Amino acid sequence: xxxxxxxxxxxxxxxxxxxxxxxxxxxxxxxxxxxxxxxxxxxxxxxxxxxxxxxxxxxxxxxxxxxxxxxxxxxxxxxxxxxxxxxxxxxxxxxxxxxxxxxxxxxxxxxxxxxxxxxxxxxxxxxxxxxxxxxxxxxxxxxxxxxxxxxxxxxxxxxxxxxxxxxxxxxxxxxxxxxxxxxxxxxxxxxxxxxxxxxxxxxxxxxxxxxxxxxxxxxxxxxxxxxxxxxxxxxxxxxxxxxxxxxxxxxxxxxxxxxxxxxxxxxxxxxxxxxxxxxxxxxxxxxxxxxxxxxxxxxxxxxxxxxxxxxxxxxxxxxxxxxxxxxxxxxxxxxxxxxxxxxxxxxxxxxxxxxxxxxxxxxxxxxxxxxxxxxxxxxxxxxxxxxxxxxxxxxxxxxxxx
Numbered sequence: 001x002x003x004x005x006x007x008x009x010x011x012x013x014x015x016x017x018x019x020x021x022x023x024x025x026x027x028x029x030x031x032x033x034x035x036x037x038x039x040x041x042x043x044x045x046x047x048x049x050x051x052x053x054x055x056x057x058x059x060x061x062x063x064x065x066x067x068x069x070x071x072x073x074x075x076x077x078x079x080x081x082x083x084x085x086x087x088x089x090x091x092x093x094x095x096x097x098x099x100x101x102x103x104x105x106x107x108x109x110x111x112x113x114x115x116x117x118x119x120x121x122x123x124x125x126x127x128x129x130x131x132x133x134x135x136x137x138x139x140x141x142x143x144x145x146x147x148x149x150x151x152x153x154x155x156x157x158x159x160x161x162x163x164x165x166x167x168x169x170x171x172x173x174x175x176x177x178x179x180x181x182x183x184x185x186x187x188x189x190x191x192x193x194x195x196x197x198x199x200x201x202x203x204x205x206x207x208x209x210x211x212x213x214x215x216x217x218x219x220x221x222x223x224x225x226x227x228x229x230x231x232x233x234x235x236x237x238x239x240x241x242x243x244x245x246x247x248x249x250x251x252x253x254x255x256x257x258x259x260x261x262x263x264x265x266x267x268x269x270x271x272x273x274x275x276x277x278x279x280x281x282x283x284x285x286x287x288x289x290x291x292x293x294x295x296x297x298x299x300x301x302x303x304x305x306x307x308x309x310x311x312x313x314x315x316x317x318x319x320x321x322x323x324x325x326x327x328x329x330x331x332x333x334x335x336x337x338x339x340x341x342x343x344x345x346x347x348x349x350x351x352x353x354x355x356x357x358x359x360x361x362x363x364x365x366x367x368x369x370x371x372x373x374x375x376x377x378x379x380x381x382x383x384x385x386x387x388x389x390x391x392x393x394x395x396x397x398x399x400x401x402x
Contacts, residue, residue, distance in 0.1 A: 077272050077323055079389055080331040114200075118355045118366055123200040126217050131295065131356040132238060134200040141348040142177045148341040149234065149263060152322050152394055156185055159259040159398040161230060166257065168192045170228045174218045174246070175239050179203035179211075181232070186211035192229075218246050227255040234263040237302050238292070244308045251312045254401040260314065261398040266302035269326065269346070272389035279388060280375030287372075288353060291361030305397040314399030326380065326390040342392060347380060 114121040120133035132138060150156065161168055169192055173182040176196030186194040186208040196203065197216040207213070219240055231250045240246050250260050268285035276282055292299045301308075306319040325339035326346055350373050358364040379388050 077325055077335065077389070077391060078331040079272070079329055080336070118359070120352065120355060122356070125199050125215055129217070130199050130239060131292070131297075131360075133352050133355075134202050137348065138352050139178050139202055141345065141352070143180050144341070144348065145235065145345050146178075146180045148324070148338070148345050149394075151338055151341060152324050153263060153396055156181060156188065157230075157232065157261055158320065158396050159230070159261040161259065164229060164257070164259070166229070166255075168229050170226055170230075171195070172197070172224075172228045172231045172250075172253070174231065174233045174250075175236050176203065176213065177235075179207065179213055181234055182211055182213070183207055185232070218249070222249045222253050224253055227253055227258070229255060229258045231258070231260045232263075233261070235265065236262065237264050237267060237299055238297070241296055243301050243305070244311065247305075247308050248312045251314060251401055256401055258401050259398055260309065260401075261396065262305050262309075263396050264302045264305070264394065265324075266393040266395060267299040269390060269392045272330075272391055276379075276388050276390060279379045280372060281379040281388065281390060284354070284372060284376045287362060287364075288357055291357035294361040295357065302393075302395050305395060309397060309399040313401070315402045317397065317399035320396045322394040322396070324392045324394055326392060327383075327387060329387045329389050330391075343380060346392075347377065350376060 113124050115127055121135040122133055171192050171194045173196040176182050176198045179196045182194050182196035194211045196213045201215050203213045306317055309317045324342045325335050326342045328336040328339040354369050358369050382388055
């Protein structure tokens with residue numbers, strides 16, 4: 001399995017100005033063919049200071065981020081050799097909290113008849129289209145991931161919505177997951193009507209009055225009765241067979257001057273230096289990529305989002321890249337905070353990412369997967385001098401419909 005090179009000549013990390021902070025803006029997985037009738041039938045309305053984002057390439061943290069001279073690994077992250085952080089997280093830690101909101105929305109009870117496989121539950125609508133589970137463990141992880149994204153990006157959104165001509169009235173959040181991004185956005189913009197869509201009805205019953213959720217497949221033909229001012233999608237990398245087709249649908253249903261914004265992590269996750277080579281974590285990443293490909297999905301599309309938006313017709317397309325450490329190995333307090341959240345997120349996702357992909361895509365047994373994940377977990381939990389310097393490449397890409 002070949003992994004994307006981090007050599008400067010290929011990754012071109014110097015192509016964008018360094019040491020730029022993310023601009024301050026007002027303060028993010030599952031979605032994805034059957035008949036239009038089926039999709040229509042199931043649509044129903046249903047004081048801590050955060051660190052600044054830790055960008056890479058076009059946005060560099062100033063807290064000691066220069067790469068070692070001559071290194072083939074150019075990440076913008078520097079190993080903290082001055083302290084020995086001991087971490088003992090496990091992948092079932094879910095104490096991260098949820099919120100309750102006003103106004104209720106309901107979804108037809110038949111859609112709650114989830115599919116159960118290997119001790120996890122999965123969506124019933126368009127069964128098998130999305131490979132990650134929708135149970136309580138995964139819902140906790142999705143909310144954890146939302147906070148990780150807010151820490152990384154510094155905001156719910158980076159597109160220039162504050163200067164949107166004509167104002168912000170209609171918003172769509174595709175692959176809304178637990179709906180936490182849509183809920184917070186609806187609270188921040190109470191005059192906007194927000195719709196969140198997903199294959200799974202796992203969103204809370206009590207939500208802001210200007211928000212509703214629908215069970216829907218973003219890869220089906222869109223049939224909304226109005227155009228949107230802003231369309232948002234977060235962590236879509238594992239969702240679609242054709243991201244370009246979804247982005248083209250978004251283009252068609254944006255009003256002129258409206259914005260699309262995509263916030264995503266790029267697979268495979270990588271190592272900042274040679275210490276990750278030959279590890280179980282590296283092998284696991286390769287197996288996930290191969291398994292997804294065998295099941296008809298390419299999990300390495302995030303670096304192409306900018307090109308996809310341009311091809312779909314968007315203008316003023318901006319790509320901003322970030323690196324999120326996995327574990328507290330990177331220098332600087334901000335990176336250590338991000339690393340702790342990143343580590344918790346990946347540990348809690350091990351089973352959810354692996355079970356369906358590796359059993360169905362590669363024919364591995366559950367026992368084989370469990371043995372592999374023991375080694376992967378050990379790699380992630382290594383601390384101090386033994387730590388493996390893992391990180392997740394992350395992107396925010398947004399563009400305007402002319």
